[in-house]
Amino acid sequence: MIRWAIWIAGGLVLGAIIHIAVILSLPLLITESLWTRVSTIDALNRPVVLAAPLAGEPNPLRLDPELAYAVCRIDLRQGPGVVQGLLPQAFWSIAVYGRSGTVIYSTTNRDGIGQVLDLGIFNAAQTRLLAEQQLDIAEGLLIVESREDDVIVAVRLAPPHQAMRRRFEADLAKLSCGNLES
Amino acid sequence: MRFLGPLLTAIFVALAAGFGFSWYTLNEGTLFGTISVGPWFAWEEAGTATPDPYTRAHVARTGALQLGASEGLHFVATTDSDGLRLDRDCRYRIDGTTPVATFWTMVPVAPDGTIITHPDGPTAFHSKRIARASDGSLQLYVSKTLSPRNWLEITGEGPFALQLNLYDASSFAGVGTAAAEMPTIIREACL
Numbered sequence: 001m002i003r004w005a006i007w008i009a010g011g012l013v014l015g016a017i018i019h020i021a022v023i024l025s026l027p028l029l030i031t032e033s034l035w036t037r038v039s040t041i042d043a044l045n046r047p048v049v050l051a052a053p054l055a056g057e058p059n060p061l062r063l064d065p066e067l068a069y070a071v072c073r074i075d076l077r078q079g080p081g082v083v084q085g086l087l088p089q090a091f092w093s094i095a096v097y098g099r100s101g102t103v104i105y106s107t108t109n110r111d112g113i114g115q116v117l118d119l120g121i122f123n124a125a126q127t128r129l130l131a132e133q134q135l136d137i138a139e140g141l142l143i144v145e146s147r148e149d150d151v152i153v154a155v156r157l158a159p160p161h162q163a164m165r166r167r168f169e170a171d172l173a174k175l176s177c178g179n180l181e182s
Numbered sequence: 183m184r185f186l187g188p189l190l191t192a193i194f195v196a197l198a199a200g201f202g203f204s205w206y207t208l209n210e211g212t213l214f215g216t217i218s219v220g221p222w223f224a225w226e227e228a229g230t231a232t233p234d235p236y237t238r239a240h241v242a243r244t245g246a247l248q249l250g251a252s253e254g255l256h257f258v259a260t261t262d263s264d265g266l267r268l269d270r271d272c273r274y275r276i277d278g279t280t281p282v283a284t285f286w287t288m289v290p291v292a293p294d295g296t297i298i299t300h301p302d303g304p305t306a307f308h309s310k311r312i313a314r315a316s317d318g319s320l321q322l323y324v325s326k327t328l329s330p331r332n333w334l335e336i337t338g339e340g341p342f343a344l345q346l347n348l349y350d351a352s353s354f355a356g357v358g359t360a361a362a363e364m365p366t367i368i369r370e371a372c373l
Binding site for chain 2: 012063
């Protein structure tokens, strides 16, 4: 009886090791990630307005049907990223994601930004150049440091009513997104 | 040979415990990395740059556009306030108040994230477009059958979840969940 208990206890210890290995390795093994999903959209250096999720249809990005979304991808190896534009007088927010889908940075227009979106994304090397004042950037640019070179930017915009969605989506489409021109 | 039986048992226990517990923690999501208020739970660090390993695995697995920590918090309920699975054949009343937020939305979804409202009706509740009681509390209904006040008509069969998206939810910024009140989900009747 004791021998069986020891074997089962050994099995539980091995199970704990398997559990830790699964949790830690899962982000590396996933084939359907946020990155692969956004990569299927032609959103490199341009904002793409996402279609509102409809009832009964797949919603892999788990979008909120009440919000309008624009996403774009930026490769920071080509230079610092920049997202700029004028957004309507309504709640909006912006989030920067890394390849693993984790949020590197997020903010809302309630943080004193107002209607003007002017966000710069810099990798570690570019941040160093910025600190050494070797990069010229516009005054007022909100600076975000990214540890990764591949980033996704998502802008959420909340139309006060669905009747205003089309106009709000048109405003999202007018955003500029890409690499900072030197 | 006499070790074969215990060895196979140990391997079975290891695989069942290892993979089973991993599945449980990522699907039920109430043991590690989450905050729970009544039937509602949220992956608290899903919108942060350095989430814990469980949240990181959850974020990778869902492949969704998570809300950033500054943007808000995404709560999910898969059971009612009595702990029973939400079933599309039942009518649910959602009562009470929500935490302080600029606005919130509530969406009924299938386990795979598909919105399950009627195609010809609204897809979600929006905090700025619902009728409230005089004290500001809310009373929402989610069901297949006609219901009074604020009603979302759902379709299909089987289990579902309610997603509550709190935008600009300052009440969760460092204060803790003790101060946060979440609405109750009450099962009224089933078909």
